[in-house]
Amino acid sequence: MQSVSFDSAENIWSSNQTPALFPKDDSVGQIIFEVLQRQPKKIAQISATENTVLTREELLTNSMRIASYLRNLGLKQTDIVGIAARNTTHICSVVYACFFNGIAYHALNWKGQQTTIEKLFTITKPRIIFCDGDEYEKIKAATEQLQVRIITMRNHVEGSIKIEELLRTPIEENFSPARLENGNDQNLAILSSSGTTGLPKAVTVRNTHGYFNDCFSVTSDDIMFTNSTFDWMTGLMRSIICGAFGAMSVIATADFDRAYVLSILEKYKVTWFFFASGQLAQMVNCVEFDKTDLSSLRRILYGGGPCSVENQKQFRSKVQKGAMNFFYSMSEITGYGCINFHFDEKINAVGRVTTGFQLKIINEHGKALGANEVGEVCHRSNQYWAGYYGDPAETSKMQDKDLWFHSGDLGYVDEDGFLYIVDRKKEMLKYINFKYYPREIEELIAKMPGVADVCAFGIFSDEYGDEAAAVVVKMPGTQITAQDVVEYVQQHEQSKHLHLHAGVIIVDDLKRLPNGKTDRKANKAHFLKLKN
Incomplete structure (x- = not known):
């Protein structure tokens, strides 16, 4: 087991430090730059949806060309590069280019509403934004006050600059990653909070070697996949770990589809x-x-x-x-x-x-x-x-x-x-004088034969307070009704405040956030819509 100590006087658990894997002053960009130069013909990335393959040499060259383009525009380390794109073939090169230049990227989910994109990009004010042609008009409308340059990654439309134009940029002579002006405390990226409690926030993350902790077993023979885009930590982590340890990355532009x-x-x-x-x-x-x-x-x-x-x-x-x-x-x-x-x-x-x-x-x-x-x-x-x-x-x-x-x-x-x-x-509920949490109900319903997934929440009643309700997904081929779920909870839970007084609906799938998390607010809204 991991080595963890416990301070009984302070009630604090601490993990012991492990030896550094890379020189402590090297930036994430420097580390990836050096690794990509080794075994240049080794495959670095495969796109399952676009049927493209990039070697380390090609990925590095593309990244240096985009980095050189950004340098030619005069972007400084205090500037921001915007991203609102799928996992297309060249989006990782955009991210590595930012790493090489010491410029933080700010990524938003491409599915975001125009008003959300406008509010968040107004905060960070990116000089240039990379998006797919599918969302070009939305991004353009959301950023019209910023006078921003927009690069499209695919499905190019009139008025946009194609990523292929950047990939023809001559590489700066004697190219090397920039030294970070503020050391490794400098921002590496700006991600999005999940937005479960309101408007997503712009979360800064730094140029830290903490990304490499507990990745001791990664080798250049590993093959990594995640559906996450670069606005989520898992999307960022995939690019950093693959780059730093030489693992191969498999990407896909499609939404999460379980069979695919x-x-x-x-x-x-x-x-x-x-x-x-x-x-x-x-x-x-x-x-x-x-x-x-x-x-x-x-x-x-x-x-x-x-x-x-x-x-x-x-x-x-x-x-x-x-x-x-x-x-x-x-x-x-x-x-x-x-x-x-x-x-x-x-x-x-x-x-x-x-x-x-x-x-x-x-x-x-x-x-x-x-x-x-x-x-x-x-x-x-x-x-x-x-x-x-x-x-x-x-x-x-x-x-x-x-x-x-x-x-x-x-x-x-x-x-x-x-x-x-x-x-x-924040999700604590109260039925009469009894406090409870949605997860208590979810864990019980999940044990019911034939249940694939569940989301529970409270429906407010003037008389009783938060009456429990649930949205349930049944397994393929099973015959479960809403009343079956209500009765199952009654039979297996003595505490009446956990009974499903507000009812149940059966659905094909739960409402989810773009990162795959269950969206409790959206499921509750869907429940109320169907019930009313």
């Missing part, structure tokens, strides 16, 4: 797979799951929300021992706060605190709690965080004066130092 993703895992013999825990439920309840060969997978990193034990066990049955790694993190802390490397011994734990981090659980008064006591999950690292871009008020809510990040998640740490997540602090 399973086919990618088998066809390309993927060894490392990053995905949202909600997508695990979709895959195991896909008719293609049983006949898909997943034996190549040796590291599966999933997180971002709850996942039923039953679904995790089903996925575990298809992969080798040690492959399942439930993790816990936030974009704000840059890296993985906890990873479970011991699935078979600690099912449903999100793991122990990782290298460079400390962990504590606090009560509503801020007091640190001991083992097996439920409270808010807090992390701290020795890394600098610049905060939410342009939003000091929200930054101070997330990170306190002692540099602890407050997650808003409730959880507890067991006697072996493994963290378990209970629910979101």
Whole structure:
């Protein structure tokens, strides 16, 4: 097990430091630049949807050409490059070009509404934006006040600059990555918060070697895949880990489709797979799951929300021992706060605190709690965080004066130092005088035979308060009715405040955020629409 110590006086769990893998002053861009020069003919990237293949030499050349283009425009390290694009063939070269120049990119999800894109890009004011031609008009309208240059990655439209034009840019003589003006405390990227509690925030992440922590087993023979785009930490992590360790990346422009993703895992013999825990439920309840060969997978990193034990066990049955790694993190802390490397011994734990981090659980008064006591999950690292871009008020809510990040998640740490997540602090519901959390109901319904996935929430009643309700996805070929679910909960749960007083609806799939997480607000709205 990971080496973790516990300070019983302060009630803080800490992970011991591991030897540095790279020179401490090297930037992420410098590290990737040097690795891409080795074995130049080795395949670096395959696009499953665009049927393209790039060698390390080609990926490096494309990245240097785009970096040279940005230098020719006079972009400085204080400028921002915008991205709102799918995982197309050349988007990784855009990201590496930013790394090489010491310029932070700000990525938004291409599915975002025009008003959201306008608000967020108005905060960071990018000088240039890379998007797909599919969203060109939306991006143009959202940024008309910024006088920004727009580059399209595919499906080019009149008025846009094609990425192919940038790829013809002569490479600057004696090209080398820029030295970071502010060292490795400088921003590497600006990501998007999930937006589960309102407008997504612009989350800064720094040029830290923390990305490489607990990646000790990555080799140049590994093949990585994630459906995440560059606005999510997993999309950023894939590009950094593949670049720094020389692993091959498989990409796809398509939305997450469980059958298609399973086919990618088998066809390309993927060894490392990053995905949202909600997508695990979709895959195991896909008719293609049983006949898909997943034996190549040796590291599966999933997180971002709850996942039923039953679904995790089903996925575990298809992969080798040690492959399942439930993790816990936030974009704000840059890296993985906890990873479970011991699935078979600690099912449903999100793991122990990782290298460079400390962990504590606090009560509503801020007091640190001991083992097996439920409270808010807090992390701290020795890394600098610049905060939410342009939003000091929200930054101070997330990170306190002692540099602890407050997650808003409730959880507890067991006697072996493994963290378990209970629910979101803000999602606590109250029926008459009884407090409860949606996850309590979800975990019960998930055990019902024939249930593939579930999202629970409260429907307010003047008389009783928050009456529990649920949206349920049934497994293919099963015959489950809404009343069956209501009765199952009544029969298996004595506490009446957890009964589904507001009802149930059966749907084909849950409403999800672009990163695959369950969108509780959207599922509740869908429930109310159908019920009314």
